[in-house]
Amino acid sequence: MCSLRNFPLALIALLLNRMHWKRGSTSLKSTRQVSMKNKMARTLCLEATLDKGRLKISIHKPDDVIWSYEDIAAPMDxxxxxxxxMIETLNRATGEGSAGYSDVLTKLKAVGRMLCDELLTPDIKEDIRKTGAHYLILKLDDHLVHIPWELLCIGEEFLCQRFNMGRxxxxxxxxxxxxxxxxTRPLKMWILANPGxxxxxxxxxxxxxxxxxxxxNQEExxxxxxxxxDVTHDEIREDIRNYDFVHFAGHADYNSQNPGESGWKLPGGNLTSRDIHKMAGGSAxxxxxxxxACQSARTEAWKWKKDVKDDSFGLANAFMLAGVRHYVGTFWEITDEPGSRFALEFYEHLLSGRTVGESVRLSRAALIQEYGPDFIGWAxxxxxxxxxxxYFDQKEKTKEPEKPELATSPNPAKDHTRGKWFGSSENTAKSTKKRDWLAPCLAILGLFFLVITGYYIYKPDFSRPPVDSETLKILQAQASKKRERIDQLFKELELIAASPEALAYDEVPSDxxxxxxxxxxxxxxxxxCFLHRGKEKLIASVIETQILEHTRVTLLERISLDIILEELKRANSKLVAPKNRLLPDLLTAKLILFLEVDLSESRPFILMHLADTKKGSVVDVLIEPLETDQPVLAxxxxxxxNLLEKLNNLYPLRGRISGxxxxxxxxxxxxxxxxxIGQRFRVTDKDLTLEVVSIQxxxxxxxxxxxELTLEKGWRVEAI
Incomplete structure (x- = not known):
């Protein structure tokens, strides 16, 4: 049984009754090698050394006793x-979300081809293109570790997509x-999750x-x-040697000027690369x-200095010098959900008996399948x-690791009913048979007032028991606590912002x-389902982008409302100079779009409830099938x-000629x-079209x- 030490109870409760899993058949074995015969046939080594601006590079098999290398000029600058x-572009694209990925893959391939041309000779490229090897081992010297060799691109394929690679x-x-x-059995694993x-x-x-x-561990x-x-710098240094595997999920700092200060961010002080390097030479x-974590394997060239004994060049360098056999990290910044998905895929493959290199490659493929190749987190x-x-025997080599078995529904359209706020007619006796999904309370803002409402979506799921009452209480308590915090923040902002007289406004004439x-x-x-939470956010981001591009809608941030209000509170404190203060001027949400994604393997779909807050009713319910063999962006x-058509038809853009x-x-x-700008309007009841040339x-x-037509004030116009 997994030991949960110093871990929040609320997070544990969130996972109850999420999904069912099937168990594959695997067994433990000490670190093993692919058989020598298979290894020789399936593995290539790409060896590179830099010496005085010249690159000595070769490709050979692991069992070769002699091989040739080529000596070429290397324009390292x-x-x-x-x-x-490239790293800066990728970090920027990751920060911008789906909007930043439109042409990043194209740029990444272009840089990958350029690096390939600079670093590999035509003969080596041809050898790689023709090989039937599954594994590619990079044997690099310390001048070349900062180059993303895994992203060298030959044709349309990156090396890391084709080969199981390691450095x-x-x-x-x-x-x-x-x-x-x-x-020895059992392997001991330490999972350090969200220490910040x-x-x-x-x-x-x-x-x-x-x-x-x-x-x-079901059988043994x-x-x-x-x-x-809840773990500290000192506790990790004291206990890390007691474990065979260590998994860290959290924040990391990368310091390019002083790489020894790069490290894991922890409460009370970071665990730096220099700290890890000091653990070398002791027990295993x-x-x-x-x-x-972000940029946890990024490094500059390892520029060794004779007079510095304990210098290190980032987390990867420090852990390897300390004696770790395998280190998995990231070259640039990663987003939360896809990063978690990669980790879960990695361990599923590793536990099924696959090698470490193959587990990494298959996890890349899973992210490409889930988010599409344009989402470059996989790279x-x-x-x-x-x-x-x-680390484990593979009894059934052709069998893929089992994935979570999600409950399916015979009729998705009837699985989700309208929440109570929107007139659900579910009675209590019937609802006890359903799986209750508690969506977060949405804040609907006035200029200085707030209406909080809850929305519940019920989904029949007779294959599993309903959420237990204790879990539901925890979820409800979390929503209630957040609602109370938002209410309190608004009260404090109202006191800071202005007097009651300042809240007066001129009523807009009715039209x-x-x-x-x-x-x-x-x-x-x-x-x-936690595994697919990243895909749901990607879908939401794609739909938001389409709404912004093709409708007149203004999108409001409500998911992180408490964080926004907290910042507004700080912005109006006495610690901020008056000229730098931000007076709140928040907008109300006329519409709310509730989005749910059902990724049941037989028939995945997206369910959207469009609700009008003024009317207090659901305007429409849309169900869109989701193709699993195509990227979401495609x-x-x-x-x-259908959503865009509904928004444009129900809420057309209309006005009058005022001059x-x-x-x-x-x-x-x-x-x-x-x-x-450039939008066209038709004048109602007239054969006349207008084009917008400037806006205020x-x-x-x-x-x-x-x-030829004389224009008159008061004529009505409507967007085409």
Whole structure:
């Protein structure tokens, strides 16, 4: 049984009754090698050394006793500049979300081809292109570790997509001899999840990995896993040698100027690379460390200095020098949910008996399948260590690891009913048979007031028992606590912002024709399946982008409302100079789009409830099938088509001509209503079209396409 030490009870409760799992058949074995015969046939070594601006590079088989190398010029300044720009671009794209991925893959391939041309000779490229090998071992010297060799691109394929890859490094650093780790049943694993307390996804990742280990132990104890959340720098240094595997899910710092200060972020002080390096030479370190954090394997060239004895060049360098056999980390920043998905896939494959290198490659493939190749998080991961090594026997080599078995429903359209706020007619006796999914309470803001409402979605699931009452109480308590915090923040902001007189405003004259601002908040917090939570957020992001591009809607942030209010409170404190304060001027949400994703294997679909807050009712319910064999980004038009049509038809953009100057007219609507430059309007009951040439917040200027018709003030217009 996985030991949960110092781990929040609420996070543990969130995982209850999430999914059923099937267990594969595996057994433990000490670190093993693929048989020598298979290894020779299936493995290539790419060896590279830099000496005085010249690159000595060769490709050979592991059992070759002699091989040739080629000596070529290496323009390292140009190569290093390209590498740095590539990492900066990828970090920026990750920060921007789906909007930043549109052309990143194309750029990544272009840089990968350029690096391939600079680093590999035509003969070596041809050997790689023709080989039938499954494994590619990179044997690098310490001048070349900062180059993303895994992303060299030959044709349309990156090396890391085709091969099970790992890095072996020769360095001028002094290597202290550590004791060899003897692996015995059961393997001991330490899972350090969300030590900073601010990455809920990392906490759930730790719980899911713990559950994964428990499934392995149904017949016999194969992995003895311990899960910690509240852990300090000193505790890790004291206890890390007691474990065979260590998994870290949290924040990491990368310091390019002083790489020895790079490390894991922990309460009370970071565990730095320099700290880890100091552990070299003692008793045996863990065999495998998976550092699932941003830039946890990024490094500069390892520039050795004779007079510095304990210098290190980042986390990967420090752990390998300390005696770790396999280190998995990331080259650039990663997002929460896809990173967790990669880790879970990795352990599923590793526990099924696959090698470490193959587990990394298959996890990349899973992310590409889940999020599409344009979502470049799959390319961030790399492995230090022998990729042909594994830790478990594989009894059924052709069998893929079992995935979570999600409950399916015969009729998705009837599985989700409208919540009580929107007039659900479910009676209490019937609802006890259903699985209750508690969606987070959404805040609907006035200028300085808040209406909080709850929304529940019920899904029949007779294959599993309903959520137990204790779990439901915890979820309800969390929602209630957040609601109370938001209420309190609003009260404090009201006191700070202004007197009651300052809250007075001029009432806008009533006009049944003219459109006002159209605001929408989206709720997409999933309670269904942790493994697919990242996909739900990607789908939500894609739909948000389509709404912004093709409608007049203004999207409001509601998921992180408490964080926004907290920042507004700070911005108006006495510690901030008056000229720098931010007076709150929040918008109300006219519409709320509740989004749920059901990824049942037989028939995945997206369910969208569009609710009008003023009317207090659901405007429409849309169900869109989700194709599992296509990336989400490739389905964006189809998934959002009906929703966009509904928004444009139900909430058209209308206004009136408020002034006429020659063939130009002034309209009484502007950017606040959603007008865009170049937008065309038709004049009702007239054969006349207008095109917008300039906009202001509450007015706009348009030009008539026909000159023979006299324009008049008061005419009604509607967007085409």
């Amino acid at each position: 140009r190569i290093e500049t390209r590498c740095r720009k 072996l490094v020769k360095t001028r650093q002094k290597i202290a001899q550590s004791s060899n780790r003897v692996l 307390g601010d990455l809920a996804g990392a906490g759930l990742e730790g719980l899911e990995i713990c559950r994964c280990m428990d499934r392995m 104890t194969v992995v003895d896993a311990s899960l910690d959340s 370190m863990p065999a495998l460390v998976f550092s699932n 961030s991961y790399l492995l230090y260590g022998d990729p042909t090594s594994g 049944d024709w003219t459109s006002g601002p159209l605001t929408l908040a989206m709720d997409f917090d999933s309670q269904r 389905q964006k038009e189809r998934l959002s088509k 006429v100057t020659g063939k130009e007219v002034r309209l009484n609507i502007g950017s606040e209503a959603g007008i865009k 917040p509450d007015t706009s200027t348009a030009r008539a396409e026909k000159e």
